[in-house]
Amino acid sequence: MSGVRAQQKEKTRRQLIDAALSQLSAQRSFSSLSLREVAKEAGLAPTSFYRHFTDMDELGLTLVDEAGLTLRQLMRQARQRIAKGGSVIQISVETFMEFIESNGNIFRLLLRERSGTSAAFRAAVSREIRYFTLELCDYLQQANKLDADIAYLQANAAVTIVFSAGSDALDIDEKSELKQLATSTIQQLRFIARGAADLSSRRKAGKV
Amino acid sequence: MSGVRAQQKEKTRRQLIDAALSQLSAQRSFSSLSLREVAKEAGLAPTSFYRHFTDMDELGLTLVDEAGLTLRQLMRQARQRIAKGGSVIQISVETFMEFIESNGNIFRLLLRERSGTSAAFRAAVSREIRYFTLELCDYLQQANKLDADIAYLQANAAVTIVFSAGSDALDIDEKSELKQLATSTIQQLRFIARGAADLSSRRKAGKV
DNA sequence: TAATACAGTGTACACGTGTACGCTTATTTA
DNA sequence: TAAATAAGCGTACACGTGTACACTGTATTA
Incomplete structure (x- = not known):
């Protein structure tokens, strides 16, 4: 019940969030971010994104x-x-x-x-x-x-x-x-x- | 010098502007409009867009x-x-x-x-x-x-x-x-x- | 009238997109 | 220990994108 798995999941979820935040800038709005870009920045395969969010x-x-x-x-x-x-x-x-x-x-x-x-x-x-x-x-x-x-x-x-x-x-x-x-x-x-x-x-x- | 041609050009230019304006809405921002969409709405081939604007x-x-x-x-x-x-x-x-x-x-x-x-x-x-x-x-x-x-x-x-x-x-x-x-x-x-x-x-x- | 300029067309290409699907691998559960 | 679960991966696909390029037809110019 320690939840090694859940813990890891939470961690990569954070990575996705931070990846998105880090790509925002004066020149880059959230709506211009693609799922693939965010996943890549987080070090994930594009399709893994769906394990954490249904959607951008x-x-x-x-x-x-x-x-x-x-x-x-x-x-x-x-x-x-x-x-x-x-x-x-x-x-x-x-x-x-x-x-x-x-x-x-x-x-x-x-x-x-x-x-x-x-x-x-x-x-x-x-x-x-x-x-x-x-x-x-x-x-x-x-x-x-x-x-x-x-x-x-x-x-x-x-x-x-x-x-x-x-x-x-x-x-x-x-x-x-x-x-x-x-x-x-x-x-x-x-x-x-x-x-x-x-x-x-x-x-x-x-x-x- | 009457400018039948220039007149026509101005007209389609307006069509492009109006096409863009007409596609804007609560759900649609200008930055989400594509050159192709605007050209299509104006009744133009995508590449004709460039005769009027270099860019979106x-x-x-x-x-x-x-x-x-x-x-x-x-x-x-x-x-x-x-x-x-x-x-x-x-x-x-x-x-x-x-x-x-x-x-x-x-x-x-x-x-x-x-x-x-x-x-x-x-x-x-x-x-x-x-x-x-x-x-x-x-x-x-x-x-x-x-x-x-x-x-x-x-x-x-x-x-x-x-x-x-x-x-x-x-x-x-x-x-x-x-x-x-x-x-x-x-x-x-x-x-x-x-x-x-x-x-x-x-x-x-x-x-x- | 002949030559030129130029608005508009259609084809073609490379690229990035979201996401469906089947697989692997490691944790969790029974 | 065996079975089940689920995070993450890789491949593959259809689609929309900007724009390069060669073209046509007509108004303008010489």
């Missing part, structure tokens, strides 16, 4: 799950930093930018499949982003004492802005430009925060 | 240009409506949503190629979006008397939010959900506008 799509959805996991790690990391003090918005953006820098291909995967041709992929990505947004929403709600609906609008807008900035960051290598992008993003997030706080206070004053 | 990429870039044109038409349409009075933000969002409804595939093209694998495509799309943003920036600057930098931040954030909403709209058919999406988007744009106006007034009061 199934592999792809697994990758999206991985990406969601990484995204949640990011959240945790940001929260740790925030707990140590400092501007919430600034630290969040900095953390996100670092994430992009070291996980560019995973982030690209999310960006691309979000508007891709597979409904299943789109749903999976939007689910991951929704989790991400909801966590932020919770945070805003209790940290800033906002109503649920306002907090959600702010969280949703903030995530949109940050993801868009991340997307732009992928096409920049100049350090100073990245710095500039971060600064602009921070300012935009402040706009949103201000607007949300403003609506909240007007609502509490009974004007809305 | 060249066709694709032409499509992006078309999309940019459509986008600018949208702008003009929105401005006309705004001139007739009403909430600027609301009218803009409504106009944009109508655009999505009748130009879904063109909008999808922009969304997809923005994060696609071709640097040329990404550059072309980001150029079109930049034009769009700059027009809005000009408008905000003179309508709201904002400084150039603040106006640009607002325009950029607004375009990001609206495009993201458009992307979400593509996966919704329920009428009431679309309405809800539009309402949320409008509120988010108001957040941004408020934040920008706020920074502007604080700056003018000499506090920043």
